[in-house]
Amino acid sequence: MSLDESSRRIFKIVGTRPVRPDGVDKVTGRALYGADMTAPGMLVGHILRSPHAHARIRSIDTAAAMAVDGVKAIVTAADFAAADDPDLQDILDNCMARGKALYDGHAIAAVAATTDKAARLALKLIAVDYDVLPHVTDVDDAMQPDAPVVQSGRAEENVPPGLSENVTTYVAFGHGDLEAGFARADKVIERQFRTAATHQGYIEPHACLATMGPDGKADLWCCTQGQYMVRNTCAALLGMDSSQLRVTASEIGGGFGGKTTVFIEPVALMLSKKSGRPVKIVMSRSEVFRATGPTISSSSDIKIGMTADGRITAGLARLRYQGGAFPCGTVSFGAQSAFAAYDLDAVATEGWSVMTNRPKEAAYRAPGAPMAIYAVESVVDELCQHFGLDPLDVRLKNAARKGTRSSYGPTFNEIGLMATLNAAKEHAHYSAPLGPNQGRGLSCGFWFNFGGDTCVSLNINADGTVGVTEGNPDIGGSRASIGMMAAEELGIPLDKVRTTVTDTNSLGYNDVTDGSRVTFAVGLATIKAARAAIDEMCRRAALIWGIDEDAVVWEDGAARPSGPNAGDFDPLSLADIAARSSETGGPIAGHHEVNADGAGVSFGVHLVDVEVDPELGSVKVLRYSIFQDAGKAVHPSYVEGQMQGGAVQGIGWALNEEYIYGDDGRLQNPGFLDYRVPVASDLPMIEPVILEIPNPGHPYGVRGVGETPIVPPLAAIANAVSRAAGVRLTELPMSPPRVLKAIKATSA
Amino acid sequence: MSRIHVNTSVNGDALDFLCEPNETLLDALRNRLGLTGAKEGCGTGDCGACSVTLDGSLVCACLVLAAETEGREVGTVEGLADGDHLHPLQEKFLEHAALQCGVCTPGILVAAKALLDRNPDPDETEVRYWLAGNLCRCTGYDKIIRAVLDTAADLREA
Numbered sequence: 001m002s003l004d005e006s007s008r009r010i011f012k013i014v015g016t017r018p019v020r021p022d023g024v025d026k027v028t029g030r031a032l033y034g035a036d037m038t039a040p041g042m043l044v045g046h047i048l049r050s051p052h053a054h055a056r057i058r059s060i061d062t063a064a065a066m067a068v069d070g071v072k073a074i075v076t077a078a079d080f081a082a083a084d085d086p087d088l089q090d091i092l093d094n095c096m097a098r099g100k101a102l103y104d105g106h107a108i109a110a111v112a113a114t115t116d117k118a119a120r121l122a123l124k125l126i127a128v129d130y131d132v133l134p135h136v137t138d139v140d141d142a143m144q145p146d147a148p149v150v151q152s153g154r155a156e157e158n159v160p161p162g163l164s165e166n167v168t169t170y171v172a173f174g175h176g177d178l179e180a181g182f183a184r185a186d187k188v189i190e191r192q193f194r195t196a197a198t199h200q201g202y203i204e205p206h207a208c209l210a211t212m213g214p215d216g217k218a219d220l221w222c223c224t225q226g227q228y229m230v231r232n233t234c235a236a237l238l239g240m241d242s243s244q245l246r247v248t249a250s251e252i253g254g255g256f257g258g259k260t261t262v263f264i265e266p267v268a269l270m271l272s273k274k275s276g277r278p279v280k281i282v283m284s285r286s287e288v289f290r291a292t293g294p295t296i297s298s299s300s301d302i303k304i305g306m307t308a309d310g311r312i313t314a315g316l317a318r319l320r321y322q323g324g325a326f327p328c329g330t331v332s333f334g335a336q337s338a339f340a341a342y343d344l345d346a347v348a349t350e351g352w353s354v355m356t357n358r359p360k361e362a363a364y365r366a367p368g369a370p371m372a373i374y375a376v377e378s379v380v381d382e383l384c385q386h387f388g389l390d391p392l393d394v395r396l397k398n399a400a401r402k403g404t405r406s407s408y409g410p411t412f413n414e415i416g417l418m419a420t421l422n423a424a425k426e427h428a429h430y431s432a433p434l435g436p437n438q439g440r441g442l443s444c445g446f447w448f449n450f451g452g453d454t455c456v457s458l459n460i461n462a463d464g465t466v467g468v469t470e471g472n473p474d475i476g477g478s479r480a481s482i483g484m485m486a487a488e489e490l491g492i493p494l495d496k497v498r499t500t501v502t503d504t505n506s507l508g509y510n511d512v513t514d515g516s517r518v519t520f521a522v523g524l525a526t527i528k529a530a531r532a533a534i535d536e537m538c539r540r541a542a543l544i545w546g547i548d549e550d551a552v553v554w555e556d557g558a559a560r561p562s563g564p565n566a567g568d569f570d571p572l573s574l575a576d577i578a579a580r581s582s583e584t585g586g587p588i589a590g591h592h593e594v595n596a597d598g599a600g601v602s603f604g605v606h607l608v609d610v611e612v613d614p615e616l617g618s619v620k621v622l623r624y625s626i627f628q629d630a631g632k633a634v635h636p637s638y639v640e641g642q643m644q645g646g647a648v649q650g651i652g653w654a655l656n657e658e659y660i661y662g663d664d665g666r667l668q669n670p671g672f673l674d675y676r677v678p679v680a681s682d683l684p685m686i687e688p689v690i691l692e693i694p695n696p697g698h699p700y701g702v703r704g705v706g707e708t709p710i711v712p713p714l715a716a717i718a719n720a721v722s723r724a725a726g727v728r729l730t731e732l733p734m735s736p737p738r739v740l741k742a743i744k745a746t747s748a
Numbered sequence: 749m750s751r752i753h754v755n756t757s758v759n760g761d762a763l764d765f766l767c768e769p770n771e772t773l774l775d776a777l778r779n780r781l782g783l784t785g786a787k788e789g790c791g792t793g794d795c796g797a798c799s800v801t802l803d804g805s806l807v808c809a810c811l812v813l814a815a816e817t818e819g820r821e822v823g824t825v826e827g828l829a830d831g832d833h834l835h836p837l838q839e840k841f842l843e844h845a846a847l848q849c850g851v852c853t854p855g856i857l858v859a860a861k862a863l864l865d866r867n868p869d870p871d872e873t874e875v876r877y878w879l880a881g882n883l884c885r886c887t888g889y890d891k892i893i894r895a896v897l898d899t900a901a902d903l904r905e906a
Binding site for chain 2: 017019020022023024025026027028029030031032033035036117200201202203204205251252253254255256282284285475476477635637638640641644645646647648649671672673677678679680681682683685686
């Protein structure tokens with residue numbers, strides 16, 4: 001569905017900033033999240049987790065635990081049948097270890113009991129006989145031929161020989177003559193970079209409540225980014241028909257990609273099946289860190305050539321990503337996005353995906369892109385420093401634009417990179433004075449964006465109000481933007497529309513809330529559903545007037561006679577037609593089902609000023625500005641919120657956040673005290689500048705905005721630190737000890 | 749161990765409950781009193797999602813024993829609004845879009861009210877340090893800080 005000609009119109013509701021419809025629930029404590037639901041007769045579920053990074057499980061003896069008063073069921077991997085599909089089997093093996101514990105925190109068994117105390121006591125009485133194996137948690141170590149093997153036989157056929165079996169995937173992208181490109185350069189810089197694994201850090205731990213009856217019907221309440229994904233996955237793992245498992249998504253306390261898979265849900269269902277009682281499982285924060293989500297950690301080599309006047313002649317990226325104890329495809333996104341911001345004659349990217357004894361990687365906002373673009377943007381900045389060139393001018397000189405053959409293959413359509421770069425250059429921030437020990441950095445960012453399977457149903461109520469039913473959890477204001485697009489299209493006030501996120505049995509399949517897809521794809525389907533309802537309302541009006549339905553148009557929320565009949569009848573408003581719906585043929589509704597394409601790639605530019613304390617090595621963010629193309633900002637406040645929130649997650653990644661493993665292969669910092677996410681006092685205001693270059697693939701020009709903002713902060717801050725402290729750091733996070741060490745090494 | 753009978757006041761309502769000696773105030777609020785507005789984000793006092801007041805002082809309900817509330821006054825997010833009139837902070841959080849997922853919001857509102865009760869005219873730095881114990885992963889804090897400052901300005905004029 002392409003951009004409307006009419007999109008140049010003046011919007012009435014789209015682009016305004018109304019209060020979100022779920023707002024009152026969320027400021028009064030009334031909104032119900034994953035852990036807030038209870039059921040009569042409910043049991044408490046807890047999970048036993050491996051204390052070892054890598055161990056064969058010789059046996060699990062549950063007899064003593066089962067004898068504890070109040071224990072109703074115990075589940076291990078033996079309770080689940082093998083899955084047909086290897087990806088499903090990996091999800092299952094991650095939910096419950098089969099034969100081997102693959103990382104510290106890997107689930108071994110689960111207990112359901114009448115009280116929390118009984119469940120915890122039972123966990124202590126489960127006897128697991130482990131054969132502890134050598135482990136590996138570092139990506140480069142895990143690639144060595146003699147590394148401990150996490151899983152055998154998982155490598156894809158095209159993986160080059162001579163590496164450990166831990167290397168499961170190899171990808172390559174690019175075009176042009178790299179050697180000739182480097183030969184044309186006046187300077188070639190080659191650097192190695194490392195980035196730590198970080199966690200999405202959603203404040204709400206995973207939680208679910210499962211109820212399965214002896215008739216095989218089940219209900220599941222859980223916090224997730226996609227109730228349909230949960231249904232399909234759990235139904236397959238429990239051998240159920242998907243129609244018999246109804247999944248309701250709770251309000252979700254953050255996800256950022258980390259709630260696009262299942263961890264406890266199949267386990268709770270199996271405990272409920274075995275006990276015949278509802279079972280609730282809520283993870284502790286330590287479990288969240290040890291067993292869910294983290295992003296990949298990376299090691300990479302970047303080589304870029306540039307002429308003295310700032311034209312990039314060739315770029316090469318070699319990316320090594322570890323995605324935990326299972327095969328992981330994220331490196332492909334890194335290899336495709338590394339040079340996406342540039343219009344290059346010669347570019348090559350290669351990627352290797354590596355298994356380690358760490359938790360299974362889960363998506364985190366633009367998965368795979370931040371660490372690749374961090375490395376590339378650091379080298380581009382160093383080349384600018386070498387030649388004394390303005391880093392914004394160099395980006396403008398090399399920027400991808402409409403018609404550019406991207407580094408990963410496709411040719412770009414309308415994209416907003418040049419516009420964002422120009423906006424950054426013109427902004428007062430770019431020319432503001434800096435003080436001692438202060439530096440300014442910038443970086444481009446990119447994400448592909450996604451559309452995907454989407455269903456929306458829209459019902460016209462007899463009193464002239466409208467119910468929109470959609471299937472994607474509202475993770476940051478999407479009920480507002482969906483409702484606004486419905487009201488805009490129908491021409492009625494926003495308060496006449498109520499948007500509901502529904503369960504899996506009330507609407508067709510919707511892909512998870514990911515890929516920055518919801519406002520784009522659900523919005524598109526909502527507009528189409530509204531148009532279907534409008535067509536029907538025009539037909540009803542024609543019936544009432546006794547004229548041809550083609551002679552009726554919809555304008556300003558009302559049907560009007562047009563053509564030869566123009567002016568013959570008073571307009572019939574949505575409410576007028578709705579009130580007479582029963583006598584004109586029955587209830588009126590519109591719906592739309594689509595696999596939405598045309599999401600439109602997203603670019604952004606971040607500008608940051610930092611001050612480095614040369615004695616402490618600490619980095620203070622002084623000023624931060626974001627320039628991003630939103631296509632069309634439906635609710636600008638929540639677009640800004642995505643930009644600000646993503647940037648601050650990136651600031652945490654750049655400066656503080658990291659998974660720290662000990663020599664024993666155990667996670668050393670599974671809590672918010674030692675895994676330090678940014679707090680309010682770390683930060684300045686974050687200034688968002690929204691640009692609107694309409695996406696040709698959406699009727700209003702909407703482009704996803706959620707993921708791109710986490711991409712630029714890593715390099716923007718590294719580049720600012722480099723200019724403030726006179727040292728180039730090549731490892732994240734740039735924690736005070738690392739910065740101090742780099743400063744001392746330079747001054748020594 | 750026998751349970752403890754606790755007489756307390758929550759949001760001005762006198763009530764009593766039985767709890768385990770080692771039970772946290774957070775668990776008692778959520779599991780015994782049906783007040784699920786306070787959230788458990790960490791259980792170790794690091795995230796502030798369970799912020800409540802105890803005799804007017806800001807505390808993490810996960811670090812307070814339920815039995816400690818005997819004879820004292822507990823304030824939670826459910827008590828912020830006056831009937832169907834939202835507290836000015838709640839209004840400003842909506843107006844400024846100062847929440848995304850909303851799970852940290854109850855704790856941040858309770859903490860912000862505790863700040864404004866003490867200091868009706870905080871500057872940006874004071875607000876940022878006061879709220880440094882309340883983690884928000886969605887917003888980057890910008891709109892939260894603006895909402896609190898704007899509320900304070902309005903309340904001073906009122």
